[in-house]
Amino acid sequence: MxxxxxxxxxxxxxxxxxxxxxxxxxxxxxxxxxxxxxxxxxxxxxxxxxxxxxxxxxxxxxxxxxxxxxxxxxxxxLHLHSVCSKPGIENAGIFSNATVYGKQVTAHRHLLFNSVPKSGSRTLVSVMWALSASYNTPEPYYIRYMLDATRTTENKTATLISHLVALKYPTFIHGHVPYLELPTEVTPVYASILREPYSRYVSWYYFMRYGDGDMNETGLLTRLGPDAARPNETLDDCLRLERSDCLNWKYYRLNIMMFCGHDPRCNYDPDYALAKAKKNVDNYLVIGVTEEFTDWVRVLERLMPSMFRGAVEKYLELEDELRHILHTPFKIEPSPEHQETMKKRLRHDIEFYQYVKQRFHKLKKEILSGTGC
Known part of the structure; x- marks a missing residue:
């Protein structure tokens, strides 16, 4: 084919x-x-x-x-919670260039909150814990009591540096820690708050004997020294009987000693301690006053939003509950005569408080005026 x-x-x-x-x-x-x-x-x-x-x-x-x-x-x-931000705060110009006071922190850093006893520190710490739980950010980090005179400045400084270096992420650090000058490479942002000294002293005296909803008086009573006023003694009794916690000068100069630093004169020269404490305010982002707590938190949120964003909103949510929990159940005002005695002994702390309050008012006016926050 x-x-x-x-x-x-x-x-x-x-x-x-x-x-x-x-x-x-x-x-x-x-x-x-x-x-x-x-x-x-x-x-x-x-x-x-x-x-x-x-x-x-x-x-x-x-x-x-x-x-x-x-x-x-x-x-x-995405602004999932309140934001109080105002452009140009870092250039506000109301304080000298030699100070970090009132200057916005734009980088992520540790913040060390020097807690002055009975000045509202546990309220802020509670707010920071709530923020951590809500937004999965690092938990507040506690440093044990460092206001005792038995430890040397070198020991306190080394301890504080070891804590700062060990923390991996920028963290809110708190504790009864005095102001310490640290090497630049590990220096955190400093912040604190002061309460009117006379009011703070009265609150502290009765808190140590009656506690509150957060701290039981049983544990607090073990901290009283052998010469301290007994649990059933009022502040008038303490002053009249000259108990150690109503006579020892360190209880009347707590603020200036905490903020003076580590110079030995901070412990025995109140005039030097006062002047040095005022100077050291320049090393703080802000020091607020307890009587204006909400505005202080607003200022913190403005100046360091990476750490405090949402703090105002969270504080307002928790305010009533915290006030109830942290309330000391028993407190009696001393007699007018004893009040006058106490205020004379507290005169250096009172002057420092007034100085801090004046500076805070200037900063608050600059940052918060006309913003609606």
């Missing part, structure tokens, strides 16, 4: 040509597809890098590789 290949050969040639063209087309498509994927990937990476550099530098830099990323980014960029 003979086949006519005349009509077959063109079709074979066409089929071969078609397969070649199809292969070329598929190769081109495959190449274009790969290039497209590469371009898209490059574009996505460029956008991510842009966002990284422009929008999320603080949280992504500090939290890289951490489970805190998402919550922190949401807090910072």
């Amino acid at each position: 003979h086949y006519n290949y005349v009509g077959v050969l063109p079709s074979l040639r066409y089929s071969t040509h078609q397969r070649v063209m199809r292969n070329i087309y598929q190769s081109i498509n495959s190449w274009l597809f790969r290039r497209s994927i590469l371009w898209i990937t490059t574009l996505v990476l460029a956008v991510v890098l842009l966002l990284y550099n422009k929008q999320f530098p603080l949280y992504l830099q500090v939290r890289r590789g951490s489970s805190h990323n998402l919550n922190s980014i949401l807090r910072e960029n």
Whole structure:
């Protein structure tokens, strides 16, 4: 049998040509597809890098590789809770360039809160715990009592530095810790709050004997020295009988001693301690006053939003509950005569308090005026 290949050969040639063209087309498509994927990937990476550099530098830099990323980014960029921010605070110009007081902190850093006994510190710590629970940020870090005179300044400084170095992420650190000058590379942001000294003293005296809803009096009574006033003695009794906790000068100069620093004169020269404590206020972001607690928290939120964003809102949520829990159930005002005696002994602390209050009012007016926050 003979086949006519005349009509077959063109079709074979066409089929071969078609397969070649199809292969070329598929190769081109495959190449274009790969290039497209590469371009898209490059574009996505460029956008991510842009966002990284422009929008999320603080949280992504500090939290890289951490489970805190998402919550922190949401807090910072989606404004899930109140934000009191005002551009240009860092250039307010109401304080000299030699001070950090009132100057906004734009970088993530540790904040060391020097807790003055019975001045509202547990209220702020409670707020910070609530923020940590709500937004999965680092928990507040407690440093044990360091106001005792039995430890040397070198020992206290070494202890504080060891705590700061051990913390991985920027953290709210608190405790009854005096102001200590630290090496620049480990110096945290400092903040604190003072209460009117006479009121603080009365509150402290009865708190140590009756406690409150947070601290039981049984444990507090064990801290009273052998010469201290007994649990059933009023402050009038304590002053009249000259008990140690109503006679020892350290109870009347607590504030200036805490903020004076580590110079030995801080402990025995009240005039020097007062002057030095005033000077050291320049090393604090802000020192507020207990009587204006809400405004103090507002200022903190403004000056260091990376640490305190949402603190005002959280405090207002918890305010009534905290006031109830932290209330000392028994307190009697001393006689007018004893009040006068106490205020004379407290005169250095009172002057320091008034100085701090005056500076806080200037800062508060500059930051909060006309903002509605």
